[in-house]
Amino acid sequence: MSATRRDFVIGAAALAAVPVSAGAAGRRRRVGVVGGGIIGASVAFQLARAGAEVILFEREAPAARATRASVAWINPVVNDAAYMRLRLESMRAWREDDRALGMNAIxxxxxxxxxxxxxxxxxxxxxxxxxxxxxxxxxxxxxxxxxxxxxxxxxxxxxxxxxxxxGHVDPVQATRRYLAAAKKLGARILYPCEVEGIVVASGRMTHVETSRGRWALDDIVSVAGVDTPRIMAMMDRTLELxxxxxxxxxxxxxxxxxxxxxxxxxxxxxxxxxxxxxxxxxxxxxxxxxxxxxxxxxxxxxxxxxxxxxxxxxxxxxxxxxxxxxxxxxxxxxxxxxxxYPLDNRPICGPVPGVEGAYLVVTHSGLTLAPILGRYVAQEIMEKTPAALLTPYRPSRFMKV
Incomplete structure (x- = not known):
């Protein structure tokens, strides 16, 4: 299912949680997000809006790495029609988030x-x-x-x-806006907090080990940027950037x-x-x-x-x-x-092959794509509904079970 215009309109209801999916025994689904850059912040916000209990683990501080060093140019320009459609969808989502959260985009x-x-x-x-x-x-x-x-x-x-x-934006300020909105919806933002291990039992992710303790999770979303290969290795998966x-x-x-x-x-x-x-x-x-x-x-x-x-x-x-x-x-x-930077300069977004409950996002142009990826990740995890525009960008093209 691809996003519709209605999906993007959050307006005055931007901070209203919409419970969609539950974890064990009917409780709220607990989702960990690894990485506090702008995509991780957008993902945390959208998951919290969808009713998840969100815990974001950031190794240093929000927007400390690639986000901080981004030009933060919001644009569709790429020599690939399918990829451009994804970017155009995200530009529409950017304007919605700008109005709702006060991103101060230009x-x-x-x-x-x-x-x-x-x-x-x-x-x-x-x-x-x-x-x-x-x-x-x-x-x-x-x-x-x-x-x-x-x-x-x-x-x-x-x-x-x-x-x-x-358009363009201050990427550090935009990241902080997303995180502040996520916190208002109950998300926990932990930093500095380094992910040191991921427990996988019988093909399912169950816990994450961090410098601030062990956390039981229903799902984990890796949005760790250049640290992604290290995070994937914790689940016995290899990814080269x-x-x-x-x-x-x-x-x-x-x-x-x-x-x-x-x-x-x-x-x-x-x-x-x-x-x-x-x-x-x-x-x-x-x-x-x-x-x-x-x-x-x-x-x-x-x-x-x-x-x-x-x-x-x-x-x-x-x-x-x-x-x-x-x-x-x-x-x-x-x-x-x-x-x-994925090797083919296209996003990698979707479930980690062979590890139930693990989801991966890594991409260049993360600043342009952050709003739409936040929406689609929340949709795929909480509603279990695939996003059609992400079909060409699944991790399986680089990772095999």
């Missing part, structure tokens, strides 16, 4: 451009978008500046387009000059928050230099603060060539993020 649209070496890929994305209710509007380099004053993409732009319904580091820099505040998200030839993404902070991201990870060897091979920190600062300033200076209002700003935060 719906200013986006502009993407490509230089000759990336032109073909961007045109392919635009072609898929033509079949949506927000078809892209092609722009020349001069028109980019006319649409968004202060942006200078350069004379060698080969192709560019604007979409008008994209791609290693995808990315650099995100937040600057000090300046007067607000734009409400859009910009993508410069699939290399840099940047935006400005309502409070004046700029965010810019080097999406492709660090260049192949000896100093970056550890970061390119594994999850590792910058070797020293000076290298971190220099990377932050370098990215600000590079972005300022497109957005001169950024010139002279200093990095307030320089974040090295490691994105949860």
């Amino acid at each position: 719906w200013g649209g986006s502009i993407s451009w490509a230089y000759p070496d990336k032109e073909e890929a961007l045109r392919a994305k635009a072609a898929v978008l033509q079949h949506t209710d927000d078809p892209p509007r092609a722009l020349t380099s001069r028109q980019i500046t006319e649409v968004s004053r202060g942006i200078h993409a350069g004379d060698d732009v080969a192709f560019a387009f604007e979409t008008r319904r994209d 791609a290693h995808k580091p990315g650099l995100v820099v937040h600057t000090e505040a300046r007067p607000v000059v734009t409400d859009k998200v910009f993508e410069a030839s699939s290399v840099i993404e940047f935006k400005q928050y309502a409070d004046g902070r700029f965010l810019t991201s080097l999406t492709g990870g660090p260049p192949e230099l000896p100093v970056h060897a550890a970061i390119r091979q594994q999850r590792a920190a910058f070797p020293d603060d000076e290298l971190r600062r220099r990377h932050g300033q370098m990215l600000i200076d590079q972005t300022a060539t497109y957005l001169p209002a950024m010139a002279g700003t200093r990095p307030a935060q320089v974040l090295l993020g490691f994105r949860p």
